[in-house]
Amino acid sequence: MTNQRKGIRLDRILRYGILIGGGIIMMVPFLWMVSTSLKEYAYVIEFPPQLIPKEPTLNNFVEAWTTGQFQLYLTNSLIVAVSSVVLAVIISAMMAYAFARFKFPGKEILFFSILLLLMVPNIIGIIPQFLLAIALGLRNSLLGLVLFYVATSLPLNTFLLRGFFETLPREMEEAMLMDGANYFTIFTRMVLPLSTPALATVSIFSLLGFWDEYILALTFIDDQTKRTLPIAIASFHGQHGTDWGLVFAASLIAMIPIVALYVALQRYFTGGLTTGAFKG
Amino acid sequence: MGTRKTKKRPNLSAQQLPTVFVFLLPGIFLFLVFNIYPLLKSFQISFYDWSIVPNRPSEFVGLDNYAQALKDPVARLAFRNTVLYTIITVPGQIVLAMAAALLLNGRIRGKVFFRTIFYLPVITSWVIVSLLFRYMFQSPNGFINYLLVNVLHLFENPIGWLQSGSTAMIPVWLLGIWKGIGWSMVIFLAALQTIPEEIYEAAAIDGAGSFNKLMQITLPLIRPTLVFVLVMLIIGGLNVFLPIALMTNGGPLQQTEVVLTYMYHQAFDFLDFGYGSALAFMMAIFIVSLSFIQIKFFRRPSEIY
Numbered sequence: 001m002t003n004q005r006k007g008i009r010l011d012r013i014l015r016y017g018i019l020i021g022g023g024i025i026m027m028v029p030f031l032w033m034v035s036t037s038l039k040e041y042a043y044v045i046e047f048p049p050q051l052i053p054k055e056p057t058l059n060n061f062v063e064a065w066t067t068g069q070f071q072l073y074l075t076n077s078l079i080v081a082v083s084s085v086v087l088a089v090i091i092s093a094m095m096a097y098a099f100a101r102f103k104f105p106g107k108e109i110l111f112f113s114i115l116l117l118l119m120v121p122n123i124i125g126i127i128p129q130f131l132l133a134i135a136l137g138l139r140n141s142l143l144g145l146v147l148f149y150v151a152t153s154l155p156l157n158t159f160l161l162r163g164f165f166e167t168l169p170r171e172m173e174e175a176m177l178m179d180g181a182n183y184f185t186i187f188t189r190m191v192l193p194l195s196t197p198a199l200a201t202v203s204i205f206s207l208l209g210f211w212d213e214y215i216l217a218l219t220f221i222d223d224q225t226k227r228t229l230p231i232a233i234a235s236f237h238g239q240h241g242t243d244w245g246l247v248f249a250a251s252l253i254a255m256i257p258i259v260a261l262y263v264a265l266q267r268y269f270t271g272g273l274t275t276g277a278f279k280g
Numbered sequence: 281m282g283t284r285k286t287k288k289r290p291n292l293s294a295q296q297l298p299t300v301f302v303f304l305l306p307g308i309f310l311f312l313v314f315n316i317y318p319l320l321k322s323f324q325i326s327f328y329d330w331s332i333v334p335n336r337p338s339e340f341v342g343l344d345n346y347a348q349a350l351k352d353p354v355a356r357l358a359f360r361n362t363v364l365y366t367i368i369t370v371p372g373q374i375v376l377a378m379a380a381a382l383l384l385n386g387r388i389r390g391k392v393f394f395r396t397i398f399y400l401p402v403i404t405s406w407v408i409v410s411l412l413f414r415y416m417f418q419s420p421n422g423f424i425n426y427l428l429v430n431v432l433h434l435f436e437n438p439i440g441w442l443q444s445g446s447t448a449m450i451p452v453w454l455l456g457i458w459k460g461i462g463w464s465m466v467i468f469l470a471a472l473q474t475i476p477e478e479i480y481e482a483a484a485i486d487g488a489g490s491f492n493k494l495m496q497i498t499l500p501l502i503r504p505t506l507v508f509v510l511v512m513l514i515i516g517g518l519n520v521f522l523p524i525a526l527m528t529n530g531g532p533l534q535q536t537e538v539v540l541t542y543m544y545h546q547a548f549d550f551l552d553f554g555y556g557s558a559l560a561f562m563m564a565i566f567i568v569s570l571s572f573i574q575i576k577f578f579r580r581p582s583e584i585y
Contacts, residue, residue: 015383015388018379018383019380019383019384019388019390019394022376022380022398023394023397023398026397026398026400026401026458026461027397027400029401029409029412029413029416029458030400032412032416032423033408033412036415045421047421047426048426048430049421049423049426091306091307091310092307094303094304094306094307095303095304095306095307095308097303098300098303098304102296102299102300102303104297104300104301104304110308113311113316114311116568117315117316117319119515119567119568119571120319120564120567120568121515121519121521121540121564121567123519123521123540123543123544123560124319124322124540124560124561124563124564125315125318125319125321125322125560126544126547126560127318127322127325127547127553127556127557127560128317128318128319128321128322128325128557129314129318130548131321132313132314132317132318132321147310147314148314150310151310151311151313151314151315152314152315154307154310154311154315155311155315158307182299183296183299183303184299184302187303208403211405212405212406212407214405214406214407214522215521215522215544219548230405230407233405233407233408233411234407234411234526237411244415247411247415248412248415251405251408251411251412254405254408255404255405255408258403258404258405259400259403262396262399262403266392266396269399269403269466
């Protein structure tokens with residue numbers, strides 16, 4: 001009996017030991033980023049490096065925030081990300097509902113092409129998308145980014161939401177139909193309110209993707225005043241040579257909204273929507 | 281064709297077509313214009329020596345771009361690098377994510393704390409983490425070299441990680457694994473929580489050890505989840521672009537190009553849209569066929585998705 005208990009205790013110690021060790025390894029890059037961002041340039045290039053800055057300063061944050069057009073880029077990113085999320089969720093929810101509840105000509109082929117585009121990365125189409133953006137006058141336009149972002153997020157969002165909508169009981173919808181409600185009422189009054197967790201998850205992951213999007217923004221935007229944050233951060237790195245303190249201060253500022261969102265809405269990040277959809 | 285067998289349910293009849301149309305219209309419009317059209321256009325461009333000058337017509341060259349890709353040593357190396365990245369990072373992520381999920385499953389203190397730590401890289405932008413790894417693997421005075429040479433004394437001299445083609449992929453692999461663990465872990469955790477405790481108790485009475493429980497009970501029960509994660513990670517691995525673009529940009533001497541960075545460079549640095557499109561299309565066909573093979577191979581009749 002005592003042997004067994006010892007075994008269990010050892011097991012627990014081992015378990016926490018591995019978790020703590022793994023956790024430290026996972027955190028080291030972030031800690032190093034924070035440490036670097038708190039150093040003056042002279043200390044950043046110093047070797048051997050100070051692991052914990054002896055004279056920490058927030059100068060990099062002040063400089064990142066006030067230099068150039070950082071606040072403009074932040075605003076651009078917010079505008080693009082938020083409007084893309086709103087549009088993407090509404091449009092993909094509508095499409096997903098049609099897939100979950102109706103039969104219509106061409107349904108199979110349409111669904112198949114959605115599955116296909118789930119596998120093919122968007123960057124495969126970057127060349128014609130670039131030509132298309134020129135033809136439609138969408139280069140150097142935030143609206144252009146929004147349209148492309150919404151479109152590229154449609155396959156995954158539609159697929160996930162369709163999986164969720166199919167789990168909703170049809171009986172309630174049928175009862176509402178009997179009472180004379182039309183499908184738009186059913187959709188807005190019943191389906192969407194019942195799907196809040198799924199919609200939240202889809203919104204969050206879309207937001208993450210849009211907030212971080214780099215390739216389309218890099219390819220479509222030349223006008224410096226239309227840049228988004230990821231482009232700005234990457235070019236911070238180029239422009240200021242090796243001023244890593246500044247690069248990471250800017251990066252940390254860009255991370256704040258996402259981390260805040262994660263802390264506030266953690267259960268939607270870690271919920272099982274993706275697995276649920278796939279178990280069908 | 282969609283209106284067959286519609287008598288049973290009131291909501292499937294042909295009168296609903298206008299309603300369906302309204303639900304589908306905005307999505308289909310965007311989908312066709314911004315997704316399907318570019319894909320088809322890319323297919324067309326791949327058969328041309330595509331002209332970017334308005335008054336010079338593009339020349340149809342048949343399969344020349346594809347033939348060029350098959351002969352191009354850089355394209356081959358890029359393909360090799362892409363596949364190697366996938367072969368290394370996918371098992372790396374799955375094994376470590378599964379280990380983390382198993383350790384965090386059940387009653388454990390600080391679960392939310394550990395989960396957050398493992399998940400933080402997932403929600404951090406690729407741009408930021410790529411720059412961060414580039415900075416850590418700098419030579420000679422980067423953090424990793426400091427750790428290996430000055431602290432742990434594992435090496436005599438600093439390693440020029442990103443300066444040499446033979447070592448430059450290692451930081452990229454490590455980044456891929458580190459960033460991805462949390463994503464798979466969360467999905468595994470959700471799946472593990474669906475396994476009832478009683479099954480393990482019964483197995484314990486039968487004298488099954490931890491390893492046996494894992495192989496005989498846990499893994500078979502979460503098989504659909506494993507397959508899902510595997511397929512998604514392989515697709516993601518073959519699509520690797522950003523860490524290369526931001527850490528090595530294909531260098532030194534194009535030795536770390538992956539297919540998509542090479543495609544991008546061909547298109548937007550050398551303005552060879554035809555060749556770029558051919559490379560993109562070959563990659564797309566490869567990814568899609570591989571995914572279908574995997575789904576066919578792994579799927580059991582009961583696991584329909």
